[in-house]
Amino acid sequence: QVTLKESGPVLVKPTETLTLTCLVSGFSLSNARMGVSWIRQPPGKALEWLAHIFSNDEKSYNTSLKSRLTISKDTSKSQVVLTMTNVDPVDTATYYCARMFSNNYVPDFFDYWGQGTLVTVSS
Amino acid sequence: SYELTQPPSVSVTPGQTARITCSGERLERKNVAWYQQKPGQSPVLVIYYDNKRPSKIPEQFSGSNSGGTASLTISWTQDMDEAEYFCQAWDTSTASVIFGRGTKLTVL
Numbered sequence: 001q002v003t004l005k006e007s008g009p010v011l012v013k014p015t016e017t018l019t020l021t022c023l024v025s026g027f028s029l030s031n032a033r034m035g036v037s038w039i040r041q042p043p044g045k046a047l048e049w050l051a052h053i054f055s056n057d058e059k060s061y062n063t064s065l066k067s068r069l070t071i072s073k074d075t076s077k078s079q080v081v082l083t084m085t086n087v088d089p090v091d092t093a094t095y096y097c098a099r100m101f102s103n104n105y106v107p108d109f110f111d112y113w114g115q116g117t118l119v120t121v122s123s
Numbered sequence: 124s125y126e127l128t129q130p131p132s133v134s135v136t137p138g139q140t141a142r143i144t145c146s147g148e149r150l151e152r153k154n155v156a157w158y159q160q161k162p163g164q165s166p167v168l169v170i171y172y173d174n175k176r177p178s179k180i181p182e183q184f185s186g187s188n189s190g191g192t193a194s195l196t197i198s199w200t201q202d203m204d205e206a207e208y209f210c211q212a213w214d215t216s217t218a219s220v221i222f223g224r225g226t227k228l229t230v231l
Contacts (some may be wrong), residue, residue: 037220039220039222046209046222046223046224046225047158047166047209047211047222047225048222049219049220049221049222052220060218060219060220062219063124063217063219096165096166098166100220101171106213106215107213107220108154108156108171108172108213109154109156109168109171109172109211110156110158110166110168110211111168111171111177113165113166113167114165115165116165
């Protein structure tokens with residue numbers, strides 16, 4: 001059974017660094033066809049892709065947020081971590097991690113999603 | 124940057140067919156996926172590779188992709204199909220996942 005579960009702070013102050021962890025089970029982060037992305041959704045708004053990490057540890061980032069984001073993984077712990085620096089109230093959102101199925105290292109679709117974690121940025 | 128355009132809303136009466144579109148430059152050359160999201164829930168994959176259905180998704184959901192427009196078709200629409208629907212593709216040129224802004228399907 002594949003599951004993903006996000007964890008992290010509920011409340012973060014502006015200018016601080018946000019660190020989120022995604023614990024996966026039911027598959028290995030070293031599986032060549034699997035990668036993990038972070039996606040966020042401000043209240044009442046659309047999904048916004050943030051970053052992706054491939055099984056071979058290559059990373060891709062949303063170009064508009066790239067300078068603030070770092071994605072990494074620990075395969076032995078089945079964890080994917082996202083850090084976002086210098087947060088602002090506009091970063092208030094539900095943050096999801098999701099498994100992405102890839103064919104020949106071309107990411108295709110998200111077949112499993114975590115439940116999401118709501119992060120509020122406020123002083 | 125690459126964009127996927129969806130209509131903000133679509134309305135349908137129960138039992139009728141709903142069609143939600145997603146347009147983008149040369150979209151027919153990309154693999155398109157569709158997600159259903161109900162209030163307070165995580166998105167659920169309903170269509171992948173343009174027209175493939177995951178095993179747990181009912182056959183009333185179908186998809187197509189040609190001429191720059193991908194479509195999600197929901198046949199025999201029911202109240203439980205009322206949700207937000209997002210299209211998604213991978214943009215090779217920027218190595219980015221792209222989402223449409225979502226379409227709210229209302230079952231009248």
